[in-house]
Amino acid sequence: METTTKQALKGGEFLVKESKAENVFIPEEFGEEQRMIAQTCKDYVSQEVFPNLDAVDEQQEGLVEGLLKKAGELGILGVHIPEQYGGFGKDFVTEMLVAESLGDAHSTSVALMAHMGIGTLPILYYGNEEQKKKYIPKLSNGEWAAAYCLTEPGSGSDANSGKTKAVLSEDGKNWILNGQKMWITNAGFADVFTVFAKIDDDKNLSAFIVEKGFEGITLNAEEKKMGIKGSSTRQVFFNNCVVPLENQLGEREIGFKIALNILNVGRVKLGAAVLGACKKVISNAVNYSNERSQFGRPISKYGAIRFKLAEQCIRTFAMESALYRASKNIQDKIAELESEGMTHEKAQLKGVEEYAAECAIMKVLGSEVLDYVADEGVQIYGGMGYSAEAPMDRAYRDARINRIFEGSNEINRMLIVDMLLKRAMKGQLDLMGPATKVAGELMSVPSSDDEDLGMFSDLKKNVKNFKKSALMVAGAAVQKLMQTLSKEQEILMNVADMLIDIYAAESIILRVEKLIELKGEDAVKEQVDMMNVFVYDMADRINKYGKDAINSFAEGDEQRMMLMGLKRFTKVEPLNIKEARQRIAAKLINENKYCF
């Protein structure tokens, strides 16, 4: 029947279209096998990693390498690898669940993510059959460890400016690589490196599979880092490194494209990993606040602490809702492309590329939620939070890198806007139509809005209006600034912040709606509170981002009109947020662990 066909939104369409709850995936829908896989990952972390956290951070010889091998033996490294290359061929959502379930393993998590993501995926997605057969099974079972060499001392965010060179050897049988790579995760024990370098005087990077045994590779000492101290991070030098021709990965000059596409996957996966870390921090924080007494009562009885606990949960829940919604959209797109005859690997890439903006949203949102959660985790622990004896010290230090790697959050914010605009220009996404409509609405008398959007109609209308705010600001900015917009980074940040909040808010509403249908209202009262507080809170944020942007480029009547429109679009009903947060915290405190 036509009406039962799933109407998934295309990449970026969330800004201009509404989704139905029945069309989004929520984590409460995981199946038995997925839960079992997640449990295996969690058991691995609690049995193998947690007893060794200090030793890992002290970089005890061979420890992380051994942990990686152990994960390989359990099959964890191959969950997402197709069966013909020695993996288990699980879908994209399961891949994200695995990342979440390993996400609280601190440095080991970083080592695993790097191996399974940027280490393995370039070969899986861009390798030819021989390359895949040679390397993927060994990477899938942990026999070999992988690293990814993109960044150089002079080229970080501007990755395509790398100076590492590849030239043909005199006999024409090998590539000779020369250059220096920096911040290379797993460098200390990696057996295989995906190295990006420019052939001759090419403008764009090419990629090469380099084995540890090839001559001409040297490593610097381990970097001294603020956090993730146990993950191996070194500089890698290529001095006339001899790479057989057949180890060129993909065509000449597509290295930058490989790098970008792999990072798309990495970004959404980072969102999944930090989710696991958030839940662990919250569980520790609530447990501590229940144990720690001051003035004769556990500190979890105090409103100031309850506020923090509730807010940690609200943000984590919102992020999780967005993460699995985006992941399932990606998975459905992959399946659709495969059914049209595309290879699995190509479909994976294209599926993720379709939702590249959502991937970047998850990277920024996830890493900043974890930073908030970890920061308040330290605060809840008080003095003990500052002690290296308690778990918050490590959580806080390890969280920070997430805002920097896989593309800094600033780069990602710009990408979010840039990717939506590019899609609009290519005709894949109609932004200008809706933006023009909003501009028209500004000039007309506000009509009474009695449209019924089903469950949580008012909240959905709020989000619809937040979208109008973003469209109004972005549309006007595009018109006014034209080509120079890409240089107006402050305005791009404002717009990106609006989009991130909007995506999260819509995701949390759709999830709660679906939850009510699944479990009934009584079972998810606190989730309803979380949704209400999130939408209430973000109205002021949208207003602030919008105002800052408008005041940065508009003036006169246009400025006044947009500010008035913004005021109208960001109006929400009053809410007793104190009571709502109290209820959320009470549930958490009673369960004594993250429970949503």
Place this chain on the structure above:
Amino acid sequence: MKFLVCISKVPDTTSKIGFTDNNSKFNEAGVQFIVNPYDEWYALVRALELKEANGGSVTIITVGEQSDEPVMRKALAIGADEAVRINAKSDDSFFIAKQIAEYAKNNSFDVVLCGKETINFNSAQVPATIAELLDMPLVSLATKLDINGNTATLERDVQGGSEVVEVQTPFVLSAAKGMAEQRIPNMKGIMMARSKPLNVVEPVSVEAHTEILSYELPSGKTECKYVEADKMDELIELLHNEAKVI
């Protein structure tokens, strides 16, 4: 050698315990269930180790409803060959033991392994009752198990030391901490678990010997009162009139 491992579904140890129906039923809402650790970590894993070393088969059995199947599949994922579910729900140790004994009698196993107790009901009666009903020897609270031919050597914890016991198969044992190490199911096991046989058997008619009338949570931590060391009169006064214990 044929091993039968009895497993039970229990709440995860971090579960919040609550009751419904006038405190007569355990509230399962929001509770995550696991395989009883004594059954899984010690009995099942040791049976698997012996099977892997000497050949044979490991069957797991549980008395429970369809909602018990996820934890049964976990046991299959860890490595058991097949699973049997006696389709009944009961909290009565005799009822459960009788069901298992009936199945075991008809399918002749060499060793029946149980955890020493479940972590939710802790009756610790099932292993002994099965042994009695099967007319087999029972070695309780075993921490070590080796089998050579038809002779099994077991170690048991006793006060201040350990005891070594030898027994001929078939026999029943209850496993305590130390018999094996917890095994994490690997991906291969998880994926194979779906295709392993899980047979549902209807229960035999048995009358339960006990009925649970109500549950009660232990009272919360009470306040600790400090009395100065030289104020014995005050202490005695408090013990008399406040704690009312002397």
